[in-house]
Amino acid sequence: YPDTLVLWRTTRLLAEQGGWRMPDDARDLLEPVYDADGLIPVGLADNAQEVDGDTYAKQDAGKFASLRLEGGYRSGPLWDEEARVATRLVDESRTIYLARWQEGQLTAWVDEGHYRWDLSSLRINAKPLQELAPVDDPALQQALADLRDNEKLFDAGSLIVPFVVEEGTWRAIGMTEKGQQVAIEYDTDTGLEIRGAT
Incomplete structure (x- = not known):
């Protein structure tokens, strides 16, 4: 509040x-x-x-x-017909897609069935997580590019968050709308947590 x-x-x-x-x-x-x-x-x-x-x-x-x-x-x-007019005075939200990066493979968080990416998506406030931080791993960069090319659901603006397991916790790094780095953690029991967002 x-x-x-x-x-x-x-x-x-x-x-x-x-x-x-x-x-x-x-x-x-x-x-x-x-x-x-x-x-x-x-x-x-x-x-x-x-x-x-x-x-x-x-x-x-x-x-x-x-x-x-x-x-x-x-x-x-x-x-006019092209205008985007806000209809509610609330923070803008966006859909993010949760992925796992493990053993050189990028998979949907829920990796089964026809709707795996839909089942791996969350709607969040856009302010604390605007985009993914620059990815250093060339193999992960290529995997993200291939996913956008091959999966009809995604385009250049789709926010796919590739989580890597570190000490038993799934983590990723993102950026706020102000360009600040934030740590992202996901757990099936506790959900999504964004640390460092202001």
């Missing part, structure tokens, strides 16, 4: 109240938590400012993408 100030205020208020009855106490619980002029501890000031900035940015994005009813869909360049 990005607004840690709201969490902090909620925790503090609930500790002070000791209990509550809903819906009778709803207003008394919500108003202090979302009070624009309420207490902001020094340690959360930067986060509060970042959340405010994000809120204003979303409001501006909504205004920009709003359809002017008097002009209709053809009154400007925003709504």
Whole structure:
């Protein structure tokens, strides 16, 4: 949850109240938590400012993408047929494909049946994992290129993450949208974890 100030205020208020009855106490619980002029501890000031900035940015994005009813869909360049207009104010997501690189072979994580790559795919937030880090191993480079050439599902923009097992853990290296390296780990029990993303 990005607004840690709201969490902090909620925790503090609930500790002070000791209990509550809903819906009778709803207003008394919500108003202090979302009070624009309420207490902001020094340690959360930067986060509060970042959340405010994000809120204003979303409001501006909504205004920009709003359809002017008097002009209709053809009154400007925003709504032409080629335009990509955001319909939700959420982080952009993307599909990644999990692969294993083992003994010189690149295989889908689920390596059986007709839909192995679909079964090896995940939908994630695009910010912490934008692309694969440059691959040093020439054999892996070639295997990724061959996969894109031979598998109809993939194109140049498909994000295939080749995991290598290290000390019992499947790992890969990726890049954030800001160009920072992140460690990626995958486990069938705990799922996907991206370490180092900010």
